[in-house]
Amino acid sequence: MKYRRSGRLVDMTQYLLQHPHQQIPLTFFSERYQAAKSSISEDISIIKELFETKELGIIETAAGAAGGVIFVPTVGSGDALTQVRDLCLELEDPGRILPGGYLYMMDIVGDPAKMQELGRMFASHYRDQNVTAIMTMATKGIPLAYAVAMHLNVPVSIVRHDQRITEGSIVSINYVSGSSKRIQTMSLARRSLKPQSNVLIVDDFMKAGGTIRGMIDLAAEFDSTVAGVAVLTEAVHEETKLVDTYTSLTKLSHVDVQSRKITVEPGNMFSK
């Protein structure tokens, strides 16, 4: 089937968006549309220009005889900050305060479109870090983890607290929760993370960082390195954090249960 330029642009746009971080040879498109490579190159430069203007992503041209393009999703830093500021206002709603000083966040985490937007920010931030896998902790870290993973085109490993995992042999480690100082266990199926991975750890909430410290240690058990740590919300914590380097989208700087006042500000992703 033959396509006009307008049809090619629509289809190529949707194809690139659905295949981030994948090298696509120009011949793939020229066969798909029965068009000359020169026409395809022109199409690509139209898409590239629009994506750059709108800060939607970078279209990299891969060198070599095959010749190909790679779509790398990005988020404009202005757009990201605007969205995160809105999120901070949402989080400051006093109705979120739960017994024990916890915050109700399931409406945020339960919103797939919001998770996509926020996940894309982390995917943009870590786009050059050669991330090959995402690791997260069940349950509430999973939605954000998948959103980041989708935009980076890498698999997800889900770590769990319980050991009733029907996935063959598992690797478990004990760790000390930074807040409660209790010894806890986390487990990951042996088959669910390839050795020599470069792992981006993603979670919804970080207090002292005990859980994330545990995931860093767990990655080492799989002979893997840690590319970074990405958290949706960090709580300001009186004591030393157990994790040095991390990127947060939002920072819960104050929760006063008595006066029902919550203060949330953009996280350290925006601090430089």
Place this chain on the structure above:
Amino acid sequence: MKYRRSGRLVDMTQYLLQHPHQQIPLTFFSERYQAAKSSISEDISIIKELFETKELGIIETAAGAAGGVIFVPTVGSGDALTQVRDLCLELEDPGRILPGGYLYMMDIVGDPAKMQELGRMFASHYRDQNVTAIMTMATKGIPLAYAVAMHLNVPVSIVRHDQRITEGSIVSINYVSGSSKRIQTMSLARRSLKPQSNVLIVDDFMKAGGTIRGMIDLAAEFDSTVAGVAVLTEAVHEETKLVDTYTSLTKLSHVDVQSRKITVEPGNMFSK
């Protein structure tokens, strides 16, 4: 900023893809591109034609003075069956057999791009059912649930086995696991599902259907109706299924641990 048609087509395509099941007034686009509504209408018809040809989705035109478009993601039934047949072959790998007759599926569930594709199939299947929320069971149902939810533009409620949920008051019910006949408990935070929702239940695996039966009962506790039940894999089960109506993508028809042979076929989504 002014846009030429080519730029508008690229941007409009990405915008529609990221806002499924949402009515977008034509004035939104004409302001975004500083273009006449008649030009926008022509752009829309180009996109509409390509999406229909490629079976990527339907662009509905909303009536009324405002005038607007709604992008409804679909999957061509031929494409869906091809993808599901590939998935069946992957699942038939004898290396997946685990002690107890379980199948290792975390590589499938851990692949965000695959979850997106499969989730889109369910979103396409249930697109006219007026689904207003997705309900799933932690942990392995979550990735597919979010993929469906993203394409239907609805929130996700995550049901859990444990009651250590720091999300305010929870609603718990006891249910009988269809396979083990044991009494178990499942819980959902009161705030995480709006009353009068029309729920699509999504899960990764269904044996006798006890867990899903429990989720149906739980939906009733929230004064909500069940629009449907969508499962990635159903196991053929000797005894009566506890759920009458459901849609499966794949069907595990035979697991022989002795001879290490697994038989998987396309599920009932493809049987009529």
